[in-house]
Amino acid sequence: LELLPVHGSLAPGPGPCHEPPSPCHEQxxxxxxxxxxAIGRGEFGxxxxxxxxxxxAEVxxxxxxxxxxNIPVLSEPHVLKRLEHPSVVRLFQVMATPEKLYVVMELAAGEQLLRRIPRGGMQHKEARRVFRQVACAVAYCHEQGVAHRDLKPENIMxxxxxxxxxxDFGLGARCRPGQKLHNFWGTLAYLAPEIVLRQEYEGPAADVWSLGVLLYFMLTGSRPFRARRAQDVLMAIVQARFHVPSSVPPQARRLIRQILTVKPEKRPTVQQILQHPWLMGAPDSPLPPPAEDLRDPSAWDTCPACPTCPTCPSLLSPIFLTGFLINCFQTKWIPNFSFPRSKCRHMEGTVGPRAEGGAQRSPVSQAWTSVTPSAVKIGTLTGQESQ
Structure with missing residues (x-):
């Protein structure tokens, strides 16, 4: 029996033992x-x-x-030992025998997020509060060089x-910035297009896509990509065919569309998602229209490069508005605020045709997918199906 104590809160057991496999190895x-x-069951244990x-202590x-x-699944201890965050389950100890691996972890209190999502979706404020915590935890993992690769409500307590x-970091992977991964694991409804197509991919970008699916599910009570057949679900994913209901707040709709972008390089990072106005608690309003590219956060609120440009939101400061309205009252001039945003030379390129996942897409079938939510290996699909 080999023991690997990770945290000192639990006392380590006896030293290594290299005897042949026998029942005494578990003693x-x-x-x-x-x-x-037993409180859970998976494909491998x-x-x-x-x-x-x-x-x-209960563990x-x-x-x-x-x-x-199941070698990829056995990477969980190596992933978890790098992480220590209040919103990430802690690893206490690992014990290995010739037949089994015992991974001793913190007992997460509460219930799965899945059980808290009603049919019509969560209350918007509650969904925002929970999603912000999830995004913070994922951002920490990415900073530590870890991709979860199986983000879904079942894996959030x-x-x-x-x-x-x-x-559940069973599918987690350690990755360096820019490193490409080649293991096509995950849960069907939350797979990124590049994984469905069996292309090499970056773990953090795939996690971001899963966060977009999660946010959609939390706000609507259904998944964005659903159909009766698994092949149809995969086709909807790679084409980003989904429809965001009008009941979703406008800023949240924009955030979902920006996240669920087919091209990974166009998706925001988790840190950029956390800076989005909807997660920052800004009021939901269709005006002024936000920048479609989350990779330019400076375009959300101000345009410091052109403080005098009449089409920049930087003019909408309280001091400016006060003086401006007083002047309008004195001169009896009624202004027209319908400025075309494209006139601002510093904002060019931030607003244009909607990215993949935009409102122009036709809604997919409303039927619930019959695919089980357990993790599947996409490599088992035929080449025709995966494309």
């Missing part, structure tokens, strides 16, 4: 932990609720079967106080 684990009950015998223990077929915890 050191049972000496430290009392297994209470089970998750148990257990109690640390020395401290009495979650993921028991994975070791085989050549929410406690009674509304605090979230990101769990």
């Amino acid at each position: 050191p684990f049972l000496d430290q932990y009392e297994v209470l009950r 089970q998750v148990h609720l257990a109690r640390h015998r020395l401290t009495g 979650a223990v993921k028991v994975l079967r070791l085989s050549v077929h 929410v406690d009674a106080a509304g605090r979230i915890k990101l769990i």
